[in-house]
Amino acid sequence: MSAPLLDVRGLSISFAGRNGPIGVIEDLSFQVHEQETLCIVGESGSGKTVALLSMLGLLDPLSSRVQGSASFKGKDILSASRETLRQLRGREIALISQDPMTAMTPVHTIGWQIVEQIRAHTDMSSRAAWNRAIELLGEVGIANPRMIVGQYPHQLSGGMRQRAMIAMALSCNPSLLIADEPTTALDVTVQAQVLDLLRRLRRDFGSSIVLITHDMGVVAEMADRVLVMYAGRIVEHGPCEAIFADAWHPYTWGLLDSIPPLDGPRPDRLVSIPGSPPQPDKRPPGCVFAPRCRARTAICAEPPPRQAANGRDALCFIDYADRQARRFGLAENMDQPA
Amino acid sequence: MTAMQAPSTFQETRPLLRVEALSKTFVVGKTFIPGSGQSVRAVDTVSFDVFPGETLGLVGESGCGKSTLGRCLMRLHDVSAGRIVLDGVDIAPLSPRQLRPYRRHMQMIFQDPAASLNPRRRVGDLLAEPLRVHNMASRTGIAQRLRELMDIVSLPAAFLDRYPHEFSGGQRQRIGIARALALEPKLIVADEPVSALDVSVQAQIVNLFSDLRKRLQLTTLFIAHDLSVVRQVSERTAVMYLGSIAEIGPTDLLFRSPAHPYTQALLSAIPVPSVAPARRRDRILLKGEIPSPANPPSGCRFHPRCPAAQERCKTERPTLTGLPDGRQVACHFPFSLQTA
Numbered sequence: 001m002s003a004p005l006l007d008v009r010g011l012s013i014s015f016a017g018r019n020g021p022i023g024v025i026e027d028l029s030f031q032v033h034e035q036e037t038l039c040i041v042g043e044s045g046s047g048k049t050v051a052l053l054s055m056l057g058l059l060d061p062l063s064s065r066v067q068g069s070a071s072f073k074g075k076d077i078l079s080a081s082r083e084t085l086r087q088l089r090g091r092e093i094a095l096i097s098q099d100p101m102t103a104m105t106p107v108h109t110i111g112w113q114i115v116e117q118i119r120a121h122t123d124m125s126s127r128a129a130w131n132r133a134i135e136l137l138g139e140v141g142i143a144n145p146r147m148i149v150g151q152y153p154h155q156l157s158g159g160m161r162q163r164a165m166i167a168m169a170l171s172c173n174p175s176l177l178i179a180d181e182p183t184t185a186l187d188v189t190v191q192a193q194v195l196d197l198l199r200r201l202r203r204d205f206g207s208s209i210v211l212i213t214h215d216m217g218v219v220a221e222m223a224d225r226v227l228v229m230y231a232g233r234i235v236e237h238g239p240c241e242a243i244f245a246d247a248w249h250p251y252t253w254g255l256l257d258s259i260p261p262l263d264g265p266r267p268d269r270l271v272s273i274p275g276s277p278p279q280p281d282k283r284p285p286g287c288v289f290a291p292r293c294r295a296r297t298a299i300c301a302e303p304p305p306r307q308a309a310n311g312r313d314a315l316c317f318i319d320y321a322d323r324q325a326r327r328f329g330l331a332e333n334m335d336q337p338a
Numbered sequence: 339m340t341a342m343q344a345p346s347t348f349q350e351t352r353p354l355l356r357v358e359a360l361s362k363t364f365v366v367g368k369t370f371i372p373g374s375g376q377s378v379r380a381v382d383t384v385s386f387d388v389f390p391g392e393t394l395g396l397v398g399e400s401g402c403g404k405s406t407l408g409r410c411l412m413r414l415h416d417v418s419a420g421r422i423v424l425d426g427v428d429i430a431p432l433s434p435r436q437l438r439p440y441r442r443h444m445q446m447i448f449q450d451p452a453a454s455l456n457p458r459r460r461v462g463d464l465l466a467e468p469l470r471v472h473n474m475a476s477r478t479g480i481a482q483r484l485r486e487l488m489d490i491v492s493l494p495a496a497f498l499d500r501y502p503h504e505f506s507g508g509q510r511q512r513i514g515i516a517r518a519l520a521l522e523p524k525l526i527v528a529d530e531p532v533s534a535l536d537v538s539v540q541a542q543i544v545n546l547f548s549d550l551r552k553r554l555q556l557t558t559l560f561i562a563h564d565l566s567v568v569r570q571v572s573e574r575t576a577v578m579y580l581g582s583i584a585e586i587g588p589t590d591l592l593f594r595s596p597a598h599p600y601t602q603a604l605l606s607a608i609p610v611p612s613v614a615p616a617r618r619r620d621r622i623l624l625k626g627e628i629p630s631p632a633n634p635p636s637g638c639r640f641h642p643r644c645p646a647a648q649e650r651c652k653t654e655r656p657t658l659t660g661l662p663d664g665r666q667v668a669c670h671f672p673f674s675l676q677t678a
Contacts, residue, residue, distance in 0.1 A: 043536040143626070158400075159627050187399035187563065189624045192607035196623060214537060217609030244613040258541035259611050260570035262593065269548060270570065272541030276506040292538075 003074065004031035005176055005208050006055070011068035011078075013047075013054055015280075021065060022281045025051050025232045028068070032176065037202060037209045039219045039240070041255065042229035045277050048212045051229075052178050054078070056093060057085040072176070091121040094169035098181040100161035104153040104168075110137070111149035114168045121172050136167040140197055159190035166197065173205060180212045195221060216255055220244055228252050231278055231288040238312025246323075248307070248314035250293045253327050287316070295326040353387035353423075354557050355411070355525055360384045360420035360430075362403075362410050366632065378632045380406040382581035383420070385658070388525070393551055393558040395572030395589065397565055397604070401628050403581040404561050408527045411559065412446050413437055425524060442472045445518040449530035451510035455502040461513055462498035468520045487516040490553075491546065508539035515546065519554070526558045532567055540567070547571050565608055569593050577601045580639040581631055583658055587665020597661065597672035599644050622675060638670070646674040 011028040014021040025047045032038050040048045053059055054066050055077060070078050077088065089095075097103040104113055114133035118124055124132065130149070137145035140163040153161055162182060169177060179198065183191040195218065202209055211222055219226055223240040228249065236249040247253050257271035275292045278284065284291055290300040295318060304317050318326055361383050368375030380403045388394045398404045409415045411422055413429060422430045429440055448454040455464055465487055466480050475483055485495045491512040502510055511531060518526055528547070532540045544567055550556050551571075562568050568575055569589055576586040577600065585598040596602045603622040624643045629635055635642050641651040650670055658668045 043538060157627050187628075188565075188607040189399060189603060190627060191609075192621060192623060195609070215609065216537075216611035220611050220613050221609045241613050244611070254538055256611060258538050260541075260544065260566040262566050262569060262605070262608060262610060266570060266590075269545045270541040272545060273538035274542070276508055276539055277536070 002034065004033050006032040006070065006072050006210075008051075008055070008070045009068055011051065011054070011066070011070060013050060013059070013067075014065045016063045016065075017281060019281075023232065023283075024280050025054075028232075028234060030227055030234065030237065032208050032210055034175075035202065035206050035208055036224045037211060037222050038225050038227065039223035040210065040212045040227045040229060041214060041216065041219055043214060043277050045231075045280070046229040047232040047280075048229050049180055052095075052180065052210065052212065056089055056095060056178070057082070087121075090117050090174075091172040092174055093176045093178060094172070094174040096162075096165050096169050096177065096179040096182045098184055100158070100165040100185075101153060103165060104161070106153055109150050109152055110156070110164045114149075114164075114171055117168055118171045132171065133167070136171055137164065140164075140167045140170070141193065142167075158186055159193065162186060162190075162194055163197070166194070166201075170201065170205065170207075173207075175207055176210065177201075177207045178210045178212075181214070182211070183218065184213070184215075191218075198222065216259055228255070231283050232280065233288060233315060235289065235316070236312075236314040238310075238314075242310070242312055247327075248312070248318075248323060249289075249316050250295045250318070250327070251289050252314075254292075254294070351389055354390045354425055355388040355559075356421070356423040357387070357411070358385050358421040358423070360407070360410060360422065361418045362406055362415055363418040376632055378630075379581055379634070380631055381410060384578075384581075384583055385420075386576060386583065386586055388557060388559060390524075390557055391551070391555045392574065393547070393556075393560050393572040395568035395575040396559060396561045396578060397563060397568050397575060398578035399563060399604075399628055401580075401631065402578045403631070404563075404578050405529055407578070408446070408529045408559060408561050411525075412444055412527055414446075442468070442474075442521040443524040445521060445523040445526055447511075447514050447518045447526060447528040447531045450534050451507065451514040452502070454514055455510060455517075457502055460499055460501055464502075464513065465498070465517050465520055468517065472521060474521060483520070487520055490519060490550070491516045506539070507535050508542055511535060511543050512546065515543075515550075519550070524557060526556055527561070528558055529561045530563065531560075533562065533564060544570055565593075565605060577604065580628060580634055582639060582668065583666075584640065584669070585665065585667045586658070587661075587663070587667075591663060591665055595673075597665065597667045598640075598669045599646050599675050600640050602675045603645075638668075646671055 009029045013025040014023045042048045055070050111133045115129040118129040134145045134149050137148055142148050142163055183194050226240050226243050227234050228236040230251050236252050254273035273292050286301040287304045290296045299317050304315050306313050306315050362381040364378045365375045366378055396404050410417050417430045421428045462484055465484050469475050469480050488495045493512055532543045560571055572589050575589045575592050577584045579600050585601045596605055603624050606622045626643055637653045638651040638656050641647040656668045656670050658666045660666050
């Protein structure tokens with residue numbers, strides 16, 4: 001395979017706290033390849049959004065510290081100047097955020113906002129850009145783009161706004177599309193439409209997609225590869241099929257098992273992960289997941305090793321021989337709060 | 339088998355809650371000009387029963403009126419038309435003062451526990467308030483009841499002295515549940531009680547609901563947009579679309595073989611957390627979005643988006659009719675998407 005589109009190595013991010021810096025992301029490394037969909041899964045506070053904002057240079061340099069390296073098409077983007085980043089953002093890397101209402105300005109029309117982005121990055125005339133905006137809105141499945149282009153964000157429904165956002169993100173044919181929980185605020189039937197759209201875009205435009213989500217169902221449907229994040233670390237990484245067939249990390253087991261099934265017999269109780277994720281300043285030493293882990297042993301007080309094989313890895317002590325027995329042997333349900 | 343199966347005995351007992359032709363109309367855009375404003379029918383002639391000890395799931399997309407319905411049942415909204423018979427008494431026409439003795443029999447659990455708990459009061463005070471208001475117990479009785487409540491929702495009694503901000507989202511929702519249980523209500527309306535929580539924590543609260551139903555024989559109307567959660571907690575499920583019930587019936591039946599095209603589409607739209615092709619349903623992609631309730635379509639409310647719509651659906655509105663298998667469906671052509 002050719003060089004990765006985005007190559008992140010040893011990324012650590014900390015924010016200024018009252019009692020010194022608080023580490024939010026620790027030693028994050030991953031690659032995004034051409035025409036690939038990478039899903040990043042994790043609960044709120046796991047650092048998935050912060051990691052991607054840092055890559056776009058959108059963190060406040062006064063209150064945050066970023067270490068490590070991230071290169072996009074071979075160019076380092078963490079140390080890039082504001083001017084370089086400005087050229088990159090919107091043109092090469094586009095962001096689709098969770099809430100399209102706050103991502104768009106309420107005082108301009110949809111068309112104005114798309115035209116602004118196109119004209120910032122290309123020397124298209126405003127008339128041509130306006131026509132391109134209409135074309136884009138049509139491409140993302142808006143039925144009457146000529147009318148919508150002249151409307152304000154508040155006049156559209158949630159699903160329409162998200163489509164308009166996607167149209168805007170696509171306006172410069174970015175090679176990397178970062179979608180931060182793009183369907184979380186949407187209803188399931190509309191979510192199905194938007195996911196369908198994202199799949200079609202990858203096929204037609206050949207963009208790579210980084211999709212941040214907490215919904216394992218969305219992951220199963222969209223991902224080529226999956227990163228599972230917990231408390232600022234990648235706890236498991238691997239191809240989508242492999243992770244669903246045989247997850248390695250107990251946190252991934254928990255994420256998969258805690259979803260109520262839609263078919264087959266209903267379990268008497270759901271398998272849940274006890275407690276809740278730790279605050280960034282109160283993360284335990286050793287394995288960060290240990291206090292909530294069903295399979296923890298005394299050794300988990302030490303930092304766990306990263307075990308890797310067959311293009312996947314997990315940050316855990318449990319090795320290959322033990323995995324099945326540990327996952328299904330410990331059926332004991334500890335869902336009392338820690 | 340387990341308590342999850344819908345026992346047929348429910349149908350033979352008297353319903354705890356009977357809702358008859360309930361409607362709620364809001365007026366929007368009203369100005370000082372007489373006759374201005376537009377009426378929006380958020381809930382449109384809805385009828386259903388909830389039997390003692392049962393959990394009825396109510397699902398639908400945003401804007402379908404499910405929360406408005408829940409709030410009408412609690413009389414947090416005034417009702418425009420229809421009857422709400424709780425344990426033999428129609429509470430729909432009662433004035434706030436007349437309603438007071440009945441309030442303790444119906445309690446609500448809200449979506450956002452952070453917003454529904456007063457940040458300036460300790461958990462103990464929050465839980466004790468309903469007991470004091472309704473003169474339910476003496477001072478020592480209250481202290482004992484508080485410990486009982488904390489035990490029911492699996493929180494340590496020591497937490498009674500803490501403030502809501504000291505808790506995580508899941509713990510706060512447990513407090514919200516404890517508060518709703520404080521008065522031993524006959525009916526609980528839970529409005530999206532788990533949707534603000536992370537998946538791993540969501541499973542804990544879903545389990546708590548299952549436990550409570552078994553332990554306290556709770557009668558619950560469980561409102562949610564997440565169908566898999568509703569399947570897990572409820573014996574019967576009602577699906578709402580644009581203010582009306584599209585389909586209502588035993589949960590297992592409804593999920594195994596949905597009759598209404600909307601239920602079918604809704605179920606097929608859920609991303610299944612599995613890569614095994616056998617577990618995937620054929621997706622029915624709906625066109626467009628829910629129309630505005632201010633300007634509902636003619637005939638069947640669902641016909642503009644329905645892949646199986648026929649001429650009759652445009653003109654004639656289907657009513658909720660019983661099928662031989664024990665469910666009710668509001669569709670002229672049920673099961674018409676079965677082979678799609």
